[in-house]
Amino acid sequence: MSVTGESGDVINFSDYALRNYSLYKIRHTYETSPKSTHFWLRKNIASALRSENYWRVDLLLGGYDDLEGKAWLSSIDYLGNGIERQNYLFRGFTGRFCYAIMDTLYKKDLPLEQGIDAVKQCIKEARKRFVANLPNFSLLVIDKDGTRVLDDIEA
Amino acid sequence: MSIMSYTGGTVLAMAGDGCVCIATDLRLGEQMTTVATDVKKIHKIGDRMYVGLCGFHSDALTVLNKIQFRKNLYELRENRKLRPEVAATMISNLLYSRRFGGFLTEPLVAGLDPVTNKPYICAMDTIGCIATPKDFVAVGTGQEYFLGVCEGFWRENMNPDELFEATAQSMLSAMERDAASGWGVLVYTITKDKINVKTLKARMD
Numbered sequence: 001m002s003v004t005g006e007s008g009d010v011i012n013f014s015d016y017a018l019r020n021y022s023l024y025k026i027r028h029t030y031e032t033s034p035k036s037t038h039f040w041l042r043k044n045i046a047s048a049l050r051s052e053n054y055w056r057v058d059l060l061l062g063g064y065d066d067l068e069g070k071a072w073l074s075s076i077d078y079l080g081n082g083i084e085r086q087n088y089l090f091r092g093f094t095g096r097f098c099y100a101i102m103d104t105l106y107k108k109d110l111p112l113e114q115g116i117d118a119v120k121q122c123i124k125e126a127r128k129r130f131v132a133n134l135p136n137f138s139l140l141v142i143d144k145d146g147t148r149v150l151d152d153i154e155a
Numbered sequence: 156m157s158i159m160s161y162t163g164g165t166v167l168a169m170a171g172d173g174c175v176c177i178a179t180d181l182r183l184g185e186q187m188t189t190v191a192t193d194v195k196k197i198h199k200i201g202d203r204m205y206v207g208l209c210g211f212h213s214d215a216l217t218v219l220n221k222i223q224f225r226k227n228l229y230e231l232r233e234n235r236k237l238r239p240e241v242a243a244t245m246i247s248n249l250l251y252s253r254r255f256g257g258f259l260t261e262p263l264v265a266g267l268d269p270v271t272n273k274p275y276i277c278a279m280d281t282i283g284c285i286a287t288p289k290d291f292v293a294v295g296t297g298q299e300y301f302l303g304v305c306e307g308f309w310r311e312n313m314n315p316d317e318l319f320e321a322t323a324q325s326m327l328s329a330m331e332r333d334a335a336s337g338w339g340v341l342v343y344t345i346t347k348d349k350i351n352v353k354t355l356k357a358r359m360d
Binding site for chain 1: 161162183185188189190191193194211212213214216217220256
């Protein structure tokens with residue numbers, strides 16, 4: 001889960017979500033699937049929306065569903081708009097530059113290396129067009145073998 | 156910009172002779188950026204009953220979850236299928252229970268009665284006022300664009316094929332004009348023995 005937004009809310013919300021999922025795992029001895037994780041997160045954000053302290057966080061949820069054998073990518077914005085099972089998603093100002101790049105580069109069943117190249121191209125464009133300096137990006141790959149951290153994409 | 160057109164989307168339903176047609180666009184946006192192009196606004200809540208939820212997507216999802224919950228509870232308690240009129244009343248009450256500062260979504264119910272197979276369509280505003288015309292209903296950002304076109308295409312007692320044509324043509328015309336909807340159209344034709352799903356490709360924006 002990648003969380004952006006109001007600094008305090010980012011830390012608090014991620015912590016809250018992680019603790020709840022750990023509790024679920026302890027209680028039921030298995031983890032929630034990506035779909036139900038998405039559902040819970042969206043429900044939480046949507047039900048807090050009309051209270052005095054809503055969560056000012058936008059999140060991207062990426063995972064691998066063991067039951068279906070498919071990758072999962074979804075996003076939830078701070079208003080509770082959940083978008084499920086997408087091929088690519090972006091967050092932040094620079095994301096808007098990159099949608100069109102991915103529209104051209106993305107194909108179904110893209111191998112991992114080409115996927116990472118596409119991401120690097122998007123980041124290159126983001127660095128070129130955005131007013132602030134974006135020095136480092138960390139890269140994480142999630143597949144059926146679990147998660148692994150790859151080398152940072154440096155400027 | 157209005158919150159009702161933040162994410163965009165339009166749904167149309169038309170009634171024919173023993174059949175109903177419901178159509179949805181597939182765009183989801185954040186004001187002027189398109190974020191997803193495969194988001195249906197209509198959802199199946201019964202064997203031959205669909206509900207369309209337009210307006211603010213987050214509330215549409217919340218209302219959908221509540222409708223599914225109430226429908227399941229009803230069917231378990233009463234041991235009979237939910238009729239479209241009952242579903243509409245249920246949704247109307249749900250929306251009115253949040254009369255002040257409530258759900259920013261406009262539902263549309265379209266379906267055939269599970270026993271008599273009589274067609275039923277209705278639309279509601281955000282606080283649950285049900286309108287049940289006999290011909291067609293539309294909700295969403297493109298609803299005004301439909302009124303004129305549908306009036307021209309709709310006739311009494313259309314069979315499923317004619318109904319599909321009328322719905323498809325109306326939907327395509329409206330998608331041409333409405334900026335917040337588009338990226339393809341899905342048309343579901345519901346008859347007593349099957350549900351036909353057709354995808355239309357219009358201006359993909």
